[in-house]
Amino acid sequence: MLSSAVTMSQLQQSMDTISNNMANINRTxxxxxxxxxxxxxxxxxxxxxxxxxxxxxxxxxGIRVGNGAGISQTALRYDQGAVQETERALxxxxxxxxxxxxVQTEDGQAFTRDGAFYLSETVPGADTWQLVTREGxxxxxxxxxxxxVPGQASDFTLDxxxxxxxxxxxxxxxxxxxxxxxxxxxxxxxxxxGNNLFQLPDLAALDVDEADVLGFDVAGADQVTxxxxxxxxxxxxxxxxxxxxxQRSYGMHARNITQQDEMMGLVNSLR
Amino acid sequence: xxxxxxxxxxxxxxxxxxxxxxxxxxxxxxxxxxxxxxxATRTFPNMLIQAxxxxxxxxxxxxxxxxxxxxxxxxxxxxxxGDLRETGVETDVALLQGALEPEADTGEPGMLLFAVQxxxxxxxxxxxxxxxxxxxxxxxxxxxxxxxxxxxxxLEVENEGFVxxxxxxxxADSGEYVGQLEVAYAPDPLQLAKTGAGLLQYEGEDLxxxxxxxxxxxxxxxxxxxxxxxxxxxxxxxxxxxxKAYRQFxxxxxxxxxxxxxxxxxxxDIGSIG
Numbered sequence: 001m002l003s004s005a006v007t008m009s010q011l012q013q014s015m016d017t018i019s020n021n022m023a024n025i026n027r028t029x030x031x032x033x034x035x036x037x038x039x040x041x042x043x044x045x046x047x048x049x050x051x052x053x054x055x056x057x058x059x060x061x062g063i064r065v066g067n068g069a070g071i072s073q074t075a076l077r078y079d080q081g082a083v084q085e086t087e088r089a090l091x092x093x094x095x096x097x098x099x100x101x102x103v104q105t106e107d108g109q110a111f112t113r114d115g116a117f118y119l120s121e122t123v124p125g126a127d128t129w130q131l132v133t134r135e136g137x138x139x140x141x142x143x144x145x146x147x148x149v150p151g152q153a154s155d156f157t158l159d160x161x162x163x164x165x166x167x168x169x170x171x172x173x174x175x176x177x178x179x180x181x182x183x184x185x186x187x188x189x190x191x192x193x194g195n196n197l198f199q200l201p202d203l204a205a206l207d208v209d210e211a212d213v214l215g216f217d218v219a220g221a222d223q224v225t226x227x228x229x230x231x232x233x234x235x236x237x238x239x240x241x242x243x244x245x246x247q248r249s250y251g252m253h254a255r256n257i258t259q260q261d262e263m264m265g266l267v268n269s270l271r
Numbered sequence: 272x273x274x275x276x277x278x279x280x281x282x283x284x285x286x287x288x289x290x291x292x293x294x295x296x297x298x299x300x301x302x303x304x305x306x307x308x309x310x311a312t313r314t315f316p317n318m319l320i321q322a323x324x325x326x327x328x329x330x331x332x333x334x335x336x337x338x339x340x341x342x343x344x345x346x347x348x349x350x351x352x353g354d355l356r357e358t359g360v361e362t363d364v365a366l367l368q369g370a371l372e373p374e375a376d377t378g379e380p381g382m383l384l385f386a387v388q389x390x391x392x393x394x395x396x397x398x399x400x401x402x403x404x405x406x407x408x409x410x411x412x413x414x415x416x417x418x419x420x421x422x423x424x425x426l427e428v429e430n431e432g433f434v435x436x437x438x439x440x441x442x443a444d445s446g447e448y449v450g451q452l453e454v455a456y457a458p459d460p461l462q463l464a465k466t467g468a469g470l471l472q473y474e475g476e477d478l479x480x481x482x483x484x485x486x487x488x489x490x491x492x493x494x495x496x497x498x499x500x501x502x503x504x505x506x507x508x509x510x511x512x513x514x515k516a517y518r519q520f521x522x523x524x525x526x527x528x529x530x531x532x533x534x535x536x537x538x539x540d541i542g543s544i545g
Contacts, residue, residue, distance in 0.1 A: 001294075003291070003294055003295055003298055004294050004297075004298065006298075007297075007298035034360075036301075036303065036401045036413055037299070037301040037302045037303075038302055038399060038401075038412075038413055038414060038468055038469045039295075039298075039299050039302050039305060039465065039467065039468070039469055040467060040468075041467040041468075042464075042465045042466055042467045044464075057344065057345055058311070058345065058347055058461045059345045059346070059347055059348075059461045059462070059464070060462060060464050060474040063288075063343065063344070063345055063346050064346065064464055064465050064466075065288075065291060065292070065295070065346075066292075066295035066298070066299070066308075066465065066467075067295070067467075068294075068295060068298035068299075069298040069299045069301065069302050072401070072412070072413030072414050072468070072469070073401070073403055073413040073414075075360075075362075075403060077360065079359070098430075098432075185408070185429065185430045186404055186405075186406060186408060186430050186431070187431070188403060188404060188405075188431070189406050203406075206406045207406075207407070208406045208407065212408070213406070245301070249297075249300060249301065252297055252506070252510065253294075253297060253298070255510075256290075256293075256294045256297060256513065259290065259513060259517055260290060260294070262517070263286075263287065263290065263517065263520050266520065266521060266524045267283070267524070269524075270524065270527060270528065270531070271531070
């Protein structure tokens with residue numbers, strides 16, 4: 001009864017992951033997550049205090065009683081999502097799995113795959129602008145430097161070599177610098193911060209060398225497409241199938257609990 | 272004393288144990304590589320019944336023996352291969368065992384397993400190929416136990432982009448050779464005790480560690496990256512068995528009640544006057 005109850009709560013969590021994926025199906029650059037199960041702790045019950053040969057046993061002595069199943073990992077799946085043309089100069093789609101745009105947030109450096117950027121004044125009133133995400137976090141290059149546009153820009157061009165150029169209203173153009181993407185070697189390290197952002201945990205505490213997991217690359221034409229956005233990598237049909245499977249499983253555990261309850265009822269009605 | 276009283280009670284307990292086991296099978300229907308359990312029940316040792324104070328010298332007073340009930344003696348795993356499911360995830364590896372020769376002493380073929388290092392540094396085994404890569408770049412199980420190579424060391428695969436050949440040779444994303452994944456052979460799979468977190472501990476005679484199946488034609492196997500071996504729990508069978516266990520429990524309860532009515536007769540009716 002207890003193992004069914006434990007497993008039901010874990011199935012519930014797995015359904016939460018599925019519904020979170022479904023909720024974000026239209027979110028640009030969203031990376032789906034996937035749960036996987038494993039069996040839980042086993043308790044060994046021994047029939048006899050002093051071990052004695054017990055006749056025709058096939059397995060080691062005692063019986064091992066399982067406690068149901070639990071979620072062993074909720075892994076980030078970072079396969080490439082479909083790319084949709086938007087014709088907007090500040091929309092960038094990453095065309096390679098496992099790379100991210102580096103942004104600066106209030107909580108430090110973060111990474112996102114959402115390539116829709118906007119302009120925001122560096123300081124209110126100043127006529128200099130910087131590129132920010134939908135949430136207002138500042139897009140940076142590998143060194144954490146923002147892209148600053150001096151004055152009003154009319155258009156942006158990303159050269160094949162990764163140089164970002166702004167055409168200015170007052171004429172002429174300004175080179176903003178090289179657009180860079182962060183390559184995360186072990187994406188499972190990333191912690192989700194919400195708002196489509198990820199950050200690296202305290203690498204020193206994990207005894208991981210930052211150079212081993214994080215690198216920066218100039219965003220060439222093969223890595224970034226201008227005027228397009230990457231859709232989420234959630235597969236609706238697959239999520240629905242998983243959901244149905246979880247629901248059936250949940251129902252079966254509910255039945256198991258009912259049955260065990262009836263068994264207890266039988267015990268209670270003995271007298 | 273009415274002997275059947277305790278026999279019926281033991282039948283109920285065995286039915287309870289059976290239901291617990293089936294519930295655990297159901298719980299693990301989504302656990303990759305999980306092997307479902309089957310309950311083996313056994314009668315308690317027989318008891319010799321002797322007549323008290325009987326005048327017939329010829330039989331020596333011995334009436335015969337009677338079993339004293341039933342208990343669930345063991346849970347025997349069904350070690351058959353589960354079906355494969357394509358996941359498209361690089362860190363998923365399915366172990367497909369080929370036609371293994373039956374062992375001479377058991378008459379059954381053995382089982383192939385991945386070797387895993389547990390918290391104490393000892394080697395345990397698993398069939399759950401839902402792996403992950405940890406922060407150090409080492410290949411681990413979903414719970415974080417290191418997957419071992421043939422050299423007994425954890426495999427450093429750098430990141431999730433590694434390529435695993437069907438024989439277990441691993442090449443990292445960078446093109447560097449990582450090593451050979453260990454595939455161990457358990458001659459008697461029933462000696463593998465489940466210890467939790469998907470791990471199996473070998474408790475057979477040879478506790479030094481199981482022999483490797485790598486490079487040995489007697490133990491054919493194939494590894495499939497981006498696939499998982501599903502649990503071999505048969506849901507329909509499990510639900511049927513659960514109903515059966517319930518009815519068995521119920522029948523024993525009825526028997527118990529019948530005995531109780533006998534007792535009631537004995538206590539209340541015998542000797543009552545009028």
